[in-house]
Each structure stands twice: as C-alpha cells, then as structure tokens.
Amino acid sequence: MKLQKRYWMICVILVVILVVLGYTPLMIPRDVYKPMLLGIPYSLWTSILGTIALVALTYIGAKVHPGSDKKETES
Amino acid sequence: MRIWIYLFFGFFFALLAFASWKSYRRNRSAEEFMLAGKSIGPILGFLTFSAALFSAFTFMGMPDFFRNNGIGAWTFLAFSDGVMVFFILWFGYHLRRNAKEKNFQGVAGLMVSSYGTKWAGIAMFTSAFVFLIPYVAIQIRGISIFLEAAFPGLLPSWVWSLVMVMVMLAYAEIGGLKAIVYSDAIQGIILLLVIWLIGGTCISAFGNVPNMFKAVEKVNASLLSTPGPNGLFTWQFLLGSMIAVVMIPVTQPQLTTRLVVIKDLASMKKMAYAVGIFAILVIAPTIFIGMYGAARYPDLPTSEFLSQALLFDQAAPVAAIAIVGLFAACLSTTNAQIFALGNELRSLLTGNEKTAMRYTRIALFVFAAIVMVFSTFMSDELVLLARVSFTGTAMMAPIVLVAVIRKGRPAKAIIVVSSIAFLTYLMSVIGIVPDHLGPMRLDLILYLFLLLLTVAIQALKPVFTG
Numbered sequence: 001m002k003l004q005k006r007y008w009m010i011c012v013i014l015v016v017i018l019v020v021l022g023y024t025p026l027m028i029p030r031d032v033y034k035p036m037l038l039g040i041p042y043s044l045w046t047s048i049l050g051t052i053a054l055v056a057l058t059y060i061g062a063k064v065h066p067g068s069d070k071k072e073t074e075s
Numbered sequence: 076m077r078i079w080i081y082l083f084f085g086f087f088f089a090l091l092a093f094a095s096w097k098s099y100r101r102n103r104s105a106e107e108f109m110l111a112g113k114s115i116g117p118i119l120g121f122l123t124f125s126a127a128l129f130s131a132f133t134f135m136g137m138p139d140f141f142r143n144n145g146i147g148a149w150t151f152l153a154f155s156d157g158v159m160v161f162f163i164l165w166f167g168y169h170l171r172r173n174a175k176e177k178n179f180q181g182v183a184g185l186m187v188s189s190y191g192t193k194w195a196g197i198a199m200f201t202s203a204f205v206f207l208i209p210y211v212a213i214q215i216r217g218i219s220i221f222l223e224a225a226f227p228g229l230l231p232s233w234v235w236s237l238v239m240v241m242v243m244l245a246y247a248e249i250g251g252l253k254a255i256v257y258s259d260a261i262q263g264i265i266l267l268l269v270i271w272l273i274g275g276t277c278i279s280a281f282g283n284v285p286n287m288f289k290a291v292e293k294v295n296a297s298l299l300s301t302p303g304p305n306g307l308f309t310w311q312f313l314l315g316s317m318i319a320v321v322m323i324p325v326t327q328p329q330l331t332t333r334l335v336v337i338k339d340l341a342s343m344k345k346m347a348y349a350v351g352i353f354a355i356l357v358i359a360p361t362i363f364i365g366m367y368g369a370a371r372y373p374d375l376p377t378s379e380f381l382s383q384a385l386l387f388d389q390a391a392p393v394a395a396i397a398i399v400g401l402f403a404a405c406l407s408t409t410n411a412q413i414f415a416l417g418n419e420l421r422s423l424l425t426g427n428e429k430t431a432m433r434y435t436r437i438a439l440f441v442f443a444a445i446v447m448v449f450s451t452f453m454s455d456e457l458v459l460l461a462r463v464s465f466t467g468t469a470m471m472a473p474i475v476l477v478a479v480i481r482k483g484r485p486a487k488a489i490i491v492v493s494s495i496a497f498l499t500y501l502m503s504v505i506g507i508v509p510d511h512l513g514p515m516r517l518d519l520i521l522y523l524f525l526l527l528l529t530v531a532i533q534a535l536k537p538v539f540t541g
Contacts, residue, residue, distance in 0.1 A: 015161050019317070022154055023310045028147065033299035039285020041299040044146040044362070047154050048355075054157030055351035061161055062344035067168035 007064035011057050018057075022050050079395030080225070087261070087399050091246060094257035098250030115333075117342035119260055121349035123411075124333045126259035126266070128156075128323070128350070129357050130408030131217030134270060134401055136457030137358060138384065139377050141365020145298035147308030148365070148458075153358040155320035160351035162321050167334045167343045169479045174335045181422025182328045182475065189478035195490050196423045199471060202497055203328050203419055206467035208442070211412045212449035213460050215239055218405040219450065224382035225398050236450045239402070240443045243410045247439065252336070252418075255410045262403040267357055269400035272393045273385055274360025277367035280388075287363065290370040298369050315518040316462055322469035325476060329415035413442045463504055466518050470497040473529040486536045492528045496521045 021027055027050060033041035040048075115123065133152075140148045173179075177188045183196035183203075218239055219232040230238075246254060281287040291298055301308040324330045337343045364384055372380045385401075386394045417439045424431040474493050477485040502508040503517050510517045 011161075015158065019158055022150065023314045023317075028150060028301045028308070028310065028313065030302065031297070031300050033146075033296070036285075036288070039283070039288050041146050041288060043301050044149055044299075047146075047150045048359075051149075051153045051157040051355055054154070054161060055348060055355065058157075058161045058164065058351050059348040061164050062348055065164050065168065065344060067172075067340060 001066060004064050005066045008061065008066055011061040011064065015054065015057055015061075018050055018053055022047070076391040076395055079392045080398055083395050083399040084402075087265075087403060090261050091258055094261070095246055095250040095254045098254035098257065114338045115256055115336050115342075116338060117345040117349070119256055120333065120337040120342055121346040121353065122263040123256040123259035124330065124346055125350050125353040125357070126263040126404070126407045127329050127333060127411040129263075129266065129354070129404070131214040131401060131405045132408075132457050132461045133357060133361065134266065134404050135217045135221065135381050135385075136213075136461065137361035138364035138368060139380060140458040141298075141362055142368035142373070142380065143303075144305055144307045145300065145303035145369075146362070147301040147303050147313065149358065149362065150301070150313050151308065151316050151458075152320070153354055155317040156354040156358075157351060158317055159321045159323060160347045160354070163324055163334065163347040163350075164344060166324060166476075166479070167347065168340060170331065170334055171340060171343065173479050179335050181418045181420075182331050183419045184422025186474060186478055187423065189485060190474075190487055190490065191484055192487060192490070193423070194487075195474060195478075198474060198490050198494050198497075199326075199328075200416075200419050200423060202326065202468050202471040203416060205501065206464040207327070207329075207412050207416060208445055208449055209460060210464035211409045211446045213457050213464075214405045214409045215446060215450035217457055218401055220378045221381065221385070221398065221401050224378065225386060225394075233447075233451050236447055239405065239409070240447050243406055243413070244440065244443050246406070247410050247414050248436065252332075252414060255407065255414055258403070258410065259407045262400075262407040263353070265396070265400040265403050267353070269393075269397050270357060270360045270364075273389060273397060274363040276389055276393065277360075277363040277384065280367060281370075284363075287366050287370070291366050294370050294373055298366075311516045311519055315466065315516055315522070318522055319462060319465035319469045319518070322472045323465055325472045326468035327412075327415075327465070328419050329411040331475075332415055332418060409446070413439060413446065416442050467497065467500055467504070470500050470521060470525070473525050477529060477533060481533070486532045488532045489529055492525065492532065496525050 027046045028043050033043065035042060037045040137148060137152065140151070173189070174185065177185055179185055183199040186195035186199050187193050189195065215236045219235040222230075222235045223232050246258065250257075278284060278287060281290055288299065295304055297304040301313075324334060334343060337346060368375075368380050368384050372383055375383065385397050389397060417435045420438050421431055421435040424434060471493050473489050477489050499508055500518065500521055503510045508517070512520055
C-alpha cells in the first residue's frame with residue numbers, strides 16, 4: 001500500500017509538471033508554429049503529446065490509486 | 076439523401092424505442108428511475124459520461140472554434156480534458172465515499188446533509204439552473220441550425236427545437252436515467268463514427284495532413300499558433316478554461332451523478348481513462364474539419380460553414396448519418412442535463428416520495444419549456460457559451476470539494492464565499508462588472524480568491540467553533 005501511495009504521488013507530481021508546462025511558452029509560444037512535426041504546427045503537436053501523456057498518467061494512476069471499494073465502504 | 080436520412084433515423088429511433096422499453100420494465104422505484112439503480116458498468120459508464128460531456132458543442136462548436144481561432148482550441152478542450160480525467164480518479168473516489176455514507180440522491184441533497192443547511196443545496200441548484208439552461212439551449216440551437224440547413228424551408232427553427240424537446244421528454248419520462256444511459260451509449264458510438272467519417276473526408280480534400288496545414292498557412296498563418304488571429308488563446312484564457320473544464324465533474328450535476336451511479340470504484344477508474352481516450356479520438360477530427368473550413372470557407376458565417384462542411388461537401392450517406400449523429404448527440408446531452416436538474420430538485424424536496432416524484436416530473440417539463448424559449452435567441456458562439464456555463468458553475472466548486480474531502484461538517488462561510496464569486500461572475504457575463512481587472516481575467520482572479528478564502532476559512536474554523 002505504501003508503494004502504491006508513492007507511485008500515485010509520482011503520477012500527481014508528473015501531472016502537475018505537465019499542467020504547468022502546458023501553459024508556458026514552452027508549449028504555447030506566442031505566434032510561433034515551427035518546428036513542425038509531420039506537418040503539424042508546433043503548439044498543436046506539443047499539446048497533443050501532452051494530452052496523450054495525461055491520459056497515459058490517468059491509466060497508470062487508475063492502477064496505482066490507493067483507494068479501493070473496501071475503503072469506500074469503511075469510511 | 077432523404078432516403079438515407081429516413082433510413083438512419085428509423086434505425087436510430089428503433090434503437091431508442093428498444094432501450095426505452097427495456098428501461099421501462101426495469102425502472103420502478105424513484106431511485107431506479109432517477110439514478111439507474113446505481114448499477115452502471117464501466118463500458119456504459121464511459122459512454123454515458125463521454126456522451127454527456129461531448130455533444131453538439133463538440134460536433135459543431137469545435138470545428139468552428141478551430142476555423143476562427145486556430146490550433147489553440149486543442150489546448151482549450153483536449154488538454155483540459157486530459158487534466159480532468161486524471162482529477163476524476165481522485166475526486167470520484169472521495170465523492171463516492173461520501174455518496175455512500177449519505178445515501179446520495181443528488182448533489183444539492185448531498186450538500187444539504189454535508190453542511191446541515193438547506194442553503195448549500197439551494198446554492199448548488201441555483202448555479203446549475205442559471206448556467207445549465209443556456210448550455211442546454213446551445214445544444215438545441217445547434218441542431219436546429221443544422222436541421223434548417225438539411226431541410227430548407229420545411230420547418231422554422233423553433234419547430235425543430237420543439238420536436239427535439241418533445242422527443243427528449245417522452246424518452247426521459249418513459250425510461251428514466253437508464254434509458255438516457257443507453258441512448259448515450261448509442262450516441263457516443265454514432266458521434267465517434269460520424270466525426271471520423273467527416274474528418275477523413277476533410278483530410279482527403281487536401282491529400283494529407285501536412286498539405287492541409289500548408290493550405291491554412293497560405294490563407295491565415297496566425298491560425299497555426301497561439302493566441303490565434305483574434306488573440307483569444309492567451310495563457311490566461313486557456314488556464315481559466317482548464318480550471319473550468321476540470322471542475323465540470325464537480326459542479327455540473329449530470330456528470331457528478333454519473334460518477335456515483337457507476338457500480339464500483341474499479342469501473343469508475345476504468346471509465347476515467349476511457350473518457351480520456353475518447354476525448355482525444357473525438358476532438359482530433361474536429362481539427363481537420365476546422366482547418367478544412369479555414370482553408371475553404373474562411374469568411375462564411377457559422378451556420379453556412381457547418382452546412383457546407385458537415386452536409387453538402389459529404390457523400391449522401393455520410394451527410395445523412397451526420398444529421399442523425401448530431402440529433403443523437405443533442406438529444407442525449409440535453410436529456411442528461413434536464414434530467415440532472417430534475418434530480419437536483421428532487422434531492423432538495425422532503426416528504427412523500429410519490430409527491431416529490433410528481434413535482435420532479437412537472438419540473439422536467441418546465442425546464443424543457445424554458446430551454447425551448449432560450450434556444451430561439453441563443454447566438455452561434457457555441458463554444459464560448461459552453462465555456463461561460465462551465466466557468467459559472469465552477470465558482471461553486473469549493474462547496475462540493477470541501478464537503479467531499481473533509482470528514483467533519485464544513486464551514487458554512489464557504490457557501491457565502493462561493494455564492495459571492497458566482498454572483499460576481501454572473502454580473503460580468505451580463506456586463507455589469509468588467510471581465511478584466513487590470514491585465515488579469517476576472518475568472519482567474521475569482522478562482523484565486525476562492526482558493527485562498529476556502530483554505531483560510533477551513534483553517535480558522537476550529538478557532539470560531541472552539
């Protein structure tokens with residue numbers, strides 16, 4: 001359980017980092033659309049990758065989240 | 076094309092009738108009627124959540140948003156949805172724990188029992204009512220624009236709205252929440268299919284994705300970066316939108332309820348990442364449709380662009396299924412929202428269950444009538460109106476979050492603080508209060524104000540209560 005909590009906290013920290021980066025010029029620079037990736041403008045491909053990473057973290061988070069049905073009922 | 080439309084509508088209504096009949100036989104008690112017996116599995120759970128979340132506003136609003144404001148629309152919605160689905164893991168767990176303890180009947184009712192005052196419930200119901208009505212009206216407006224274009228001169232748009240509302244009410248009255256969940260599942264699948272068919276056609280018009288962006292670059296290169304040609308997608312706008320979107324499962328009762336009616340926590344967790352995948356899959360083709368519009372129809376008004384891109388530029392069967400898909404999307408979302416308002420009202424009513432249900436059913440008709448009237452004078456800015464709805468209800472988030480996280484009774488001052496933020500935002504929407512204070516957007520200032528005051532109130536609560 002302790003290990004699960006640690007993994008969950010790592011997921012939370014990674015999500016917070018991604019969210020902070022998502023609203024900085026690193027991902028949404030003003031009036032910049034190059035370098036393009038596979039013809040896709042810069043802010044779009046970085047945001048798409050960011051979104052995929054968030055969903056992947058949700059998948060991992062769902063596996064390691066320390067809550068359970070038993071706890072739900074006990075509380 | 077009309078033959079295809081009749082064929083697909085016939086099939087769609089047959090599915091709805093079947094789901095309705097199936098739900099009617101099963102749903103007898105008030106809890107089963109309003110909360111589907113709290114026994115929804117993970118697949119139906121993710122489809123109903125996704126369908127309630129992605130609606131006419133995604134189907135019609137997002138392509139137009141991409142066309143007019145550029146690629147920042149992805150960060151506005153998809154990235155925000157990514158944060159939201161992760162948040163659901165944490166919030167959903169706490170919500171369900173509380174819901175079990177306090178026999179959840181609705182968010183407003185849960186707040187009454189958490190705070191020990193009916194004002195908590197009234198505040199939640201009022202915010203949902205004030206901001207969900209325009210949101211529901213957006214959906215109706217969306218479908219009536221589209222149907223008017225598909226059948227020019229056949230019926231005025233208000234009659235299309237009326238037809239839509241009547242079908243929705245009949246369906247909800249017969250089958251209750253379970254019928255709505257089934258219709259959501261049907262709608263979710265149709266929406267995904269249709270939006271990819273149309274998105275694929277839009278890409279093929281250019282040959283491939285790089286060519287599509289090259290064409291847009293020639294027409295208006297500012298669409299390829301933020302803040303976009305109208306300067307809308309500033310970091311403040313996008314951050315404020317993200318907070319509003321993340322708070323949707325907290326403050327929009329149709330989605331909060333869906334987190335509770337899923338049968339167990341494991342199913343809810345599966346639902347969370349499935350919704351994330353669905354969000355990416357459903358928003359991606361709206362980029363293609365929007366960029367297609369930016370290159371081909373940059374100056375057309377919204378309704379004409381949508382008619383062209385979704386209808387007249389498509390093969391007849393695709394256009395026909397688009398009409399059915401949009402009708403289905405609109406039907407399930409509006410159903411979910413009006414039904415949720417009814418459920419919220421019921422959770423506030425005390426006394427005899429039969430009488431409460433009678434009032435609830437009457438309220439569903441009244442809500443639908445109000446929506447009907449609103450839909451006739453809504454603007455075409457579907458996405459921005461949706462954002463206003465999300466932001467407005469998000470102002471009440473501290474009430475729910477503190478009640479759900481804290482084990483003891485939360486401080487009643489939180490209801491006052493949230494209500495002040497809610498009223499301030501409402502006044503900014505109607506133009507009484509400015510929407511910026513200096514360089515900062517008002518919604519961001521209100522979020523910060525809510526965060527600081529909520530933390531301070533909770534920290535000082537033991538001092539005042541001894």
